[in-house]
Amino acid sequence: xxxxxxxxxxxxxxxxxxxWYPVLPDWAVRDTPVGITRLGQNIVVWRDGDGxxxxxxxxxxxxxxxxxxxxNLGDRVACWYHxxxxxxxxxxxxxxxxxxxxxxxxxxxRSYPAVERAGAVFLWFGLDxxxxxxxxxxxxxxxxxxxxxxxxxxxxxxxxxxxxxNVMDPMHxxxxxxxxxxxxxxxxxxxxxxxxxxxxxxxxxxxxSGVNFDWVEFGETNALWLRLAIPYHKRxxxxxxxxxxxxxxxxxxxxxMVFFWRVRQVTGWRRxxxxxxxxxxxxxxxxxxxxxxxxxxxxxxxDARDQEFLYQHDVGLSRVRKLMExxxxxxxxxxxxxxx
Numbered sequence: 573x574x575x576x577x578x579x580x581x582x583x584x585x586x587x588x589x590x591x592w593y594p595v596l597p598d599w600a601v602r603d604t605p606v607g608i609t610r611l612g613q614n615i616v617v618w619r620d621g622d623g624x625x626x627x628x629x630x631x632x633x634x635x636x637x638x639x640x641x642x643x644n645l646g647d648r649v650a651c652w653y654h655x656x657x658x659x660x661x662x663x664x665x666x667x668x669x670x671x672x673x674x675x676x677x678x679x680x681x682r683s684y685p686a687v688e689r690a691g692a693v694f695l696w697f698g699l700d701x702x703x704x705x706x707x708x709x710x711x712x713x714x715x716x717x718x719x720x721x722x723x724x725x726x727x728x729x730x731x732x733x734x735x736x737x738n739v740m741d742p743m744h745x746x747x748x749x750x751x752x753x754x755x756x757x758x759x760x761x762x763x764x765x766x767x768x769x770x771x772x773x774x775x776x777x778x779x780x781s782g783v784n785f786d787w788v789e790f791g792e793t794n795a796l797w798l799r800l801a802i803p804y805h806k807r808x809x810x811x812x813x814x815x816x817x818x819x820x821x822x823x824x825x826x827x828x829m830v831f832f833w834r835v836r837q838v839t840g841w842r843r844x845x846x847x848x849x850x851x852x853x854x855x856x857x858x859x860x861x862x863x864x865x866x867x868x869x870x871x872x873x874x875d876a877r878d879q880e881f882l883y884q885h886d887v888g889l890s891r892v893r894k895l896m897e898x899x900x901x902x903x904x905x906x907x908x909x910x911x912x
Contacts, residue, residue, distance in 0.1 A: 580901050585733075592705075592708045594829070595627075598693055599691075601618065603618075605649050612825070616638070620646045620660070621646045627683070628658060632681075634656045637654075648665050661679065663677060683701075685704075691721075707794075709793035711817050717839070720847060722833070722847075722855070728828045730827075731825060732828040733896075736892060738865055738868075739798045739818050749861050758786070763778045763779050763884075764776065773891065774788070775787065775888030784802070790892050797819050798817070798818040799816070809846045810846055814836060818831065
């Protein structure tokens with residue numbers, strides 16, 4: 573059994589800091605405050621009168637009640653328990669039950685920088701809660717007008733690292749997804765290699781290309797993302813290869829929110845045709861593939877990482893693990909120094 577640093581493992585289990593993470597599809601946040609747990613942190617998310625997104629630690633500074641149980645007052649939320657009002661920046665705006673309360677105008681609750689992009693709500697989880705967040709940097713498929721995308725999000729009962737490992741393993745497509753309309757072809761064996769990119773690396777098959785799930789890219793901007801492409805037959809509509817951009821957001825040590833954007837490079841009338849075809853013919857097939865992944869990962873043995881025997885097809889996921897472990901070790905050191 574591999575010996576690991578418990579503090580580093582705990583940081584990895586709950587997610588690396590100093591990154592943007594998708595936390596919800598944007599349709600999930602309307603007028604009522606929404607309480608969520610992400611990276612082990614309880615958070616309340618709501619919209620103001622102009623539709624802007626706000627996110628706070630889900631804790632009233634008075635007695636610790638969940639702010640998500642309260643009311644949306646636009647630029648602030650009011651606690652259901654005693655009516656304490658907290659603005660989006662974490663400052664107590666009013667304590668209606670007590671005049672001249674010293675808690676008023678104090679910034680006592682953590683605020684999370686929040687933006688909407690590509691149909692999702694993203695939050696910045698900074699190592700230093702007071703430090704400003706950088707602008708969110710996403711792959712071109714999610715920001716360019718040359719691409720059309722659909723967001724699929726789901727809750728999986730597994731640690732987020734298993735979800736990342738799964739995408740970093742192109743070979744499983746030829747087995748687990750062998751009956752899929754998009755991954756039913758190609759060899760059952762392959763030689764693999766890694767290739768650097770400006771933001772990370774590509775892990776790919778050397779013996780075939782453009783047939784199955786033949787490559788995956790790990791990218792690290794100020795978010796952690798995965799990207800791949802699966803060839804499509806012409807009968808599945810206009811556009812180039814069917815692309816996927818994926819992110820895994822930890823809920824806690826044993827639960828994950830996965831976000832998969834299904835993308836194709838289409839514009840004009842082809843874009844409309846593709847979107848119609850996806851909604852009416854293809855979306856259910858793609859959800860079936862995700863379900864296959866979910867079932868396998870949720871049934872993994874609790875100590876699977878300590879008992880595994882990796883081989884050449886696992887070089888990509890091994891490399892990501894090492895990168896994340898290095899980052900976690902640095903962050904644990906910084907957090908320990910800050911606490912001291």
